[in-house]
Amino acid sequence: MFRQLAIAIVFLLAARTAGAQISVLPRDTSLAPRADTAAIKGRVVDGQTGSALARARVRLHGPGGLQRTALTGESGTFAFTALPAGLYTLDANKSTYLQGRYPESGHTLRSNARLFFPLRDGQVLDGAMSLFHGGAISGRVVDSHGEPVELANVQVMRVPRSGGGRPAMRSGGVTNDLGEFRVPRLEPGRYLLLVQPRRDVQEDGPSTQSLPTFFPGVLTREQALPIAIERSSSVTGLEMTLVDGTMSRVTGTLIDSTSGRPAISGFVNVRAVVAGVSVGSDGASAPVKPDGTFELRLAPGEYQIEGRAMRPGTVGPLQAGDEQIGMARLTVGDADSDVTIVLGRGATVTGRVVFEGRTPAPPLPSNPGQFRLSFSSPDRGTGCRMGRSDLGANWTFSVDGLLGTCVAEVSSSLGLLAARAVMVNDVDLMDQPVSFQSGQQLRNVEVIVTDKQTDLTFHVTDARGQPTSEYVALVFPIDKARWFESSRYIQTFVPAPPLDQVLDVPETVTPAAAPPTAARESVSGLPPGEYYVVALDDLESEAVHDPALLDSLSRVATRITLTDKAAAEVSLRLVKPASPGAGR
Incomplete structure (x- = not known):
């Protein structure tokens, strides 16, 4: 690290810390830059061996939007000269290494921040930045018979250091033909490992199949054993045996929301819902029969089933509304289950923006990104689908293609005005999830925008x-x-x-100031x-x-x-x- 820098640091909270605010330092014009006489020099080295790292990319960010980039030489050196006084950040990147940053961040709100260091006129900083290889978890996945499991999704989730809260998805991969996997570029911490094998959900599929399994061979997150990764270290040779489950019979029908008749030429996608984990990409599909029915083989558990079909008479390139879609959540037990999925263009939400407070309603924004109502899954997974969001005349709006369980979100850049609520029937859709089905119409929704705030x-x-x-x-x-x-x-x-x-x-403050x-x-x-x-x-x-x-x-x-x-x-x-x- 830069050892000559014996000063305190301004902490600006990192973007990944949700719902955080920081104070802003008061402006002091007496400290304005007088000349571009400062410099930053240094070396980028391997944090484990101390060896110089050539061709590392070093980026400097400074006052007034200053940005500079340099590649290190064969001896790992870099230099930025003719710099104005002010606050700076410095980071370095090189292939196969994790990003390095000066000052180095930590894991708490006061240390894991966007850190700045000050540079004064005429000052020259000279030191070393250390880069470290990421940790890795590798091993082999086998089924209950000891045979390798190919093309299984491997997900790695970091456990909060506090020991509680929801694990955060960090990385993943797919097993090869030998059942082997390797998940690289991991920061120090404790991780849960989840393997989700490919599913054969069709009616003629095996009666017993491997289930989504946590290390070391358990079915729930609470039973899983965390894997500790030290800095630049690897855990290798894990042998992961998947748990088997007996399949249950699930039947269902796709219904056209317009005609009320069974949909034809369709298919269904199935994803397992694992408690405490966002719905992933371990989907499997099965065809729909000409009479709109389908049959699946699923192990006991919770699933998200998505049905799709083409609108009757569709030919040539797909147009808006040609594809119909529906979604359902289903809990499968030991007995047979049945589900009906209504297909259509999704649900539609319509309403208007209502302005409260002393600030008058502004003109409609020319850029759609300045104000947008959208919907997403409460758990940030794939349980909510949304189509197009439009803002019309007189601050009316419409959102179509909605399916699943969703909560409302409003992105706004209207100065002092901010969205306070999205209301319908005395319910705030920003707080209360709503389940959408194809053909549903949710009208008279009001987005409350105000200049009043707590x-x-x-x-x-x-x-x-x-x-x-x-x-x-x-x-x-x-x-x-x-x-x-x-x-x-x-x-x-x-x-x-x-x-x-x-x-x-x-x-220093003069008597007159x-x-x-x-x-x-x-x-x-x-x-x-x-x-x-x-x-x-x-x-x-x-x-x-x-x-x-x-x-x-x-x-x-x-x-x-x-x-x-x-x-x-x-x-x-x-x-x-x-x-x-x-x-x-």
Whole structure:
């Protein structure tokens, strides 16, 4: 690392930390760049051996949108000269290595941030950046008879360091003809391994087949054994034996939503729904008979079944509406099951945008990306399908091609205006999932857009009762039903350090000048409602949405009510999380 840099760091929360806000440093014009006299030099080396890495790509980002790139020479060296004073980031990439970054990130909200380092006029930084190979998991998949399993999907999910919460998908692969697999480029951590074999779901398929199986040969995530990966290390030689299951008979019919008659010339796709894992790509298909019926062989469990068929009379290239589609969730037991799937162009949602507050309704945006209503799966999987979203005259809208279980999302760049809710029949579709079927019409939906928002300011003291900015604030709802991944009711906040700490120079104020304004330590934009709020010395970034952690913190948190009618303030004392791994 750059050893000459003995200064504090500005922490800007990384984009992958959902619902987080940071404070912005007050502007100090006295520190404006005077000349481009600074420089950054260094070497890129292998973090394990210390050997120089040639042809590594080094990228520098600096003030005013400055961007520069350099390739290291044979001795691993690089240099950026004639740089203005300001805050910078530096990263390096090379094939077969994980990305390196200076300053190096960590795994908590205060350390796993987009880190900047300051550079002063005339300063020359000289040091080394270390790159490390990723870890890997490799092994062999066999069935219950010991025979290799070919073309099975292998998925690797990282377990949060806190021990709770939902594992995050990291990488995957497919077994070869020997049943072998290798999943590379893994960061240090603990991982779950899930193997999903190819399925033969057709009616003449085997009565016993291999099931989706977690390492070391179990059927549920709770029973799975995590695999620990150290930096640049590999776990090899895993022997994974898949669990067998007895198939049940599932019959079904595809129905045309327009005529009510059985659909012809169709097929069905089947995907297993594994608890705690997003619906994956382990699909299997089966044909539909001329009378619109189909028959499957499935092991007990939950499935997503998608039916497709061509509209009668379709010839030549497909046009809009030629393909009909339907979707159903089915729980299969030991007994036979039956399902009916209605096909069509999907459901349609129509309505208008309603503007509240003092800001008048703006003109319709010329760029569709400035305002868009969309729908997605609550678990970020494939359980929701959406077609086209259109914004019409007088701020009316329509969304078509909807199928499955979905929640509403609004992407907006309308200045001070922000979407507060998507309402129909007193239900907010941003919070409450809705199941769509082909032919369904959901009318009179209102997207509420407002310039009014909640605002919460923090005043935090340490264990000695002294004011501190070295904390992480966590705001989460009283309602436990909203404790889930990507919940808009959960926000974190990381304050920036004082300006004199960032630049390693004292803040001087002339007698005639007003002292610089301190950055406000606050969050805004949470939906109105009842919340818990707590200040922690730090928090694992992967633990923010862990229900077990939130439950434990709720016992020591402060309760507040947020409204969009008045700003709120809260005084907090630093709390140390009881959950293992939640601290720094």
